Amino acid sequence: MTNSFALVFANIDNSTMDLFTAVRSVGALPFGARYRLIDFTLSNLVNSGVDTVGVAVREKYQSLLDHIGTARDWDLDRRSGGLTFLPPFAFDQETPYDTKLKALIGSESYLRNNHAEYVFLCEPDVVGNADLDGLWEAYMENGDDITYLTVRCAGINHHGSFKTGLRTDGNGRVTEILKADDPAAERLSVGVCVMKRSLLLDLTVAAKLNNYKYFDNDMIPRLMENLKIGVFDHEGYVAKIRTRSDYYNASMDLLKSDVRRDVFFRYGHIFTKTYADVPVLYGLDSDVKESLIADGSSVGGTVHQSIIFRRVKLGKGSRIVSSIVMPDSVVEDGAELRYVITDKDVRVTAGAKIIGEPDRPRILIKGQTYSE
């Protein structure tokens, strides 16, 4: 799809995530032992041949900049096109730059200067391997103005917290836009849609004139009479990560082989920043079951039902159970974690025992040392 580009809304409100996003935007959230959430969105785009991507960012985007760099690891360092960051530009400083509409208005010149005919709008809080070629084909075939990537409410393969529900008629035409938990909703929006750039520009102008608040839940419902809105159902696993338990549950879902197959391989590979990390070193007494471990780590003790990110050092006799340990963290000898999510660079001192609850895992804050 060379005649298209994408906007990724890494600026969207993420206050529901607590703690983790205090230091980063949601797209930069470490996920799945070696990724950050935005990797899924960027890889899906690249795997469908979209090679021009604007990433709207708001605040705390240092880790996102650091992660994406020149975007080489996604092959998005292009002579023409490629990845462009869109920080707030000449924007009203009074209100936060935290909605799609604000990002669209703030990025108007990027939209105008891009000459591709079609545009994908993407929220980066999605874990999944999406068929954007399929979305585009459905869009073209049905002659829609806008086509949303959706899942059926009745399906079993979608997880996490969706925001937007859709009511559809027998032809898959959207008749009403609802809250995700509305019982009348038949489908849920994954947070990806495609339309013509010219339409998006018109919508952006309309939003500015009319002071619309939200794209999907305010503007589109008001303009629906004049728009042909369709859907394309996503196949395979997908999770919308908006809360701590969404994050924990989707992480643990990766321990299922069918979920890994879906998420990592279904329509293409998932790319991420490459490091020259060494393979994982398993020690003499390591006891590892049902876990995902990223390179650069070393294991000196027990790891059960857990996700271990890059360059994590797990000391002798340490016990990590049902937990997630983010990059560069150290768990010293004999320490134990159960139902815990450590952020990056956390140190757990020797012999410490930290236990969270299954439905509310304890979060250890970035860069801190814990002894209890």
Add this chain to the structure above:
Amino acid sequence: MMRHNKECVAMLLAGGQGSRLEVLTKKVAKPAVHFGGKYRIIDFTLSNCINSGIDTVGVLTQYQPLELIKYVGSGRAWGLDRYNGGVHILPPYARAKSSSWYRGTANAICQNLEFIDEFSPEYVLVLSGDHIYKMDYSRMIAAHKKNKADVTISVINVPRDEASRFGIVISDETGRITEFEEKPKNPRSTCASMGVYLFSWKVLKDALLRDEADPDSENDFGKNVLPMLLGEGARMFTYQFEGYWKDVGTLDSLWDANMDLINPSIPMSLDDPTFRIFMKTQALPPQYISQDAVITNSFVSEGCEVYGNVDFTVLSTGVTVKKGAMVQDSVIMPDAVIEEGAVVQYAIVGSGVHIGKNARVGARPEDYPDRDKWGISVIGYDLTIGDGATVPCKKVVFEDVPEKE
């Protein structure tokens, strides 16, 4: 085009066939052979160069270069994609009136004099692409300057009983070289040449041109150019290297060097943030260790899925070990699949190999009272070992092995 001069240009000899590794080098040059789970042999020298501040590297290829050329690519993985300098693949090429393959190590450099001259270097570092070691060449350059040397040869102390396998360098108390002995029966020194030579470029260029003009020369550094310079009284010094260094020119040494990565008493860490060994990586998911797996004392890379038992083993990227399979004391190269119930012991399994259900590959030395009959087993790239088949110890497999009832 304006170029900034480079103090030192490295020339990496990567054209050899590696005939003693034949089963693994049928389709790839030796420097491109997989090593240590995620690496290839050439990663060590390329990383050494960039870590030593040398950002201009010529890689001399000849034998089966495709995989190597693809792997080196733009040099980006090592930070060697430079506007000025960077890594360059240098194959032999045809000239207006003549053309020839690289005839020897010295001839290979001689055919690329113009490449080196473009950077007007003070020094040229000649490296081989088949050694595993971490070395800061900038210290060697400093010693070379201090000695006002024409040539500096990096040497490492080897055990006296092994010295006869190496090129031995004899030097006086100041480190000035007085004599070479190639694989001597009764070595007079334990200083072995590591195949790392630093030359002052003027001296090297002049020597190469004179060596080329000699019809009797084999155009080889060890055999011709270095002895010639020594005979002429050139200032040649040793540089004593301390640390881990291994020539992985044989199957046994390749297996040993891989196993050294698991051995905590071996003083070479690949995990030193101040001296990293870089490699080209693929987009593979993290490794998955299942409920049924037992995994100890091993080095395991991304993309692996482990359902069986793994002990004292290097698993490279994308390897699958199925339920009930047992892998011990082995080196498994990328994307190999070991099916249920298969047993692999003391083996090197090439990239892309498929080992069938209940097959047996290799054996433990403990099970062989006659140790002369024991040795590691090696399976070449992309081969299939059928269900229930047996590959005995010490066997080198070049072709598919059919299944057995």
